[in-house]
Amino acid sequence: MQNGKFIIAKLWPRYGEGVPSRTPVILGINPQKYETICIYHTKNSDNPNVFEQNGKKVFYLTRQPSLGLLKFFAIFKLAALLKKQQVDILDCHHHKSVIYGAIAGKLAGVPIIIANVHGLGRTRNLKRKLTNFFIFRYISRILTVGQATKNDVLQNNLSVKSERIINIGNSIDCDHYGSAHFDKKAVRDKFCIPQNAFVFAAAGRLSRTKGQKFLIEAFSQVKKQIPNAELLIAGTGELEDELKKQASELGYEGSVRFPGRVENMTEIYSAIDVFVLPSIAEGLPRSMMEAMAAGVICVASNAGGIPEILDNGKFGFLVAPKDSNDLYRTMLKTADMPSDEKMKIISSAKKHIQDNYSHGVMIKRMEKIYDDLVSEKIE
Secondary structure (H helix, E strand, O other): OEOOEEEEEEEEEEEOOOOOOOHHHHHHOOOOOEEEEEEEEEEOOOOOOHHHHOOOOEEEOOOOOOOHHHHHHHHHHHHHHHHHOOOOEEEEEOHHHHHHHHHHHHHHOOOEEEEEEOOOOOOOOHHHHHHHHHHHHHOOEEEEOOHHHHHHHHHHOOOOOHHHEEEOOOOEOHHHHHHOOOOHHHHHHHOOOOOOOEEEEEEOOOOHHHOHHHHHHHHHHHHHHOOOEEEEEEOOOOOHHHHHHHHHHOOOOOOEEEEEOOOOHHHHHHHOOEEEEOOOOOOOOHHHHHHHHOOOEEEEEOOOOHHHHHOOOOOOEEEOOOOHHHHHHHHHHHHHOOHHHHHHHHHHHHHHHHHHOEHHHHHHHHHHHHHHHHHHHOO
């Protein structure tokens, strides 16, 4: 504690992989009670750090892109830093930071250590299970992104009790996505989409777990029923060439577009009719939350944390994973829906996201976790 405030240290493996999605949450934590500092193992970019720009203390264990031979000594360097900064709460993100943080935090006498699990399958092998068995005993709470992720942690870490794991969900800037206004015609021109098209879109890493191959298969059937249908798949990844080849072999190369990484997805949401998430596995996908907040009806796989967001189909349509026929039928259904029925779902979905997945809601959720832990461990 310093100057009457509890010190929270956020710990990440590296700086340089973009701005954390929860930056507004981190910056929004009650400044009268808590002071947040940010620590990175390595520095992989010279770009300005948003936390430094907002007046937060930022530390790097090394300013090199890799710890190299410093791996062992980094734990002691981190422990010394935590002790010097009088850290009360160490909030660790990603597996490597949880390991370093748990050991260094214990050495430094940090009373509260938190581990964040950001998705499914993080305990994917025996080595991870053994590591977690020893490391998690030093962890005060494990925070998961969604109930599906919490269940995954419980199933793969049998020594961890359920009450030590908290599903904190995920969050987005609802006002940003809900109030953005773009010229639909101009956006469609920008992405070479015909003005009269009925547009389905997906966004995410182009990989097998995201299930885009099933979406392209389904779209090839939709196109036969809706001649003006178009499909936009935003993102990059190892399957890009394979997916383009698939679309070409099905005869729809001109109707399936791959714009690459799209920095401003609000443009895409303003120009499409249906957002599709055909993933085989998901934690709690922010892309679908964004689309719902932007007023786009969603079709998604009944996998991972997706049904948690859609409330088992109340706020969108669920389809069986890896089932292109089910996906085709549901995509067709959304295209044929009466506008009043569609708007009813869109309106309730927007409110659902605002009420449960906004940054403001997440700030209150995190403050309660910190408050409870401080009362339990310190006060």
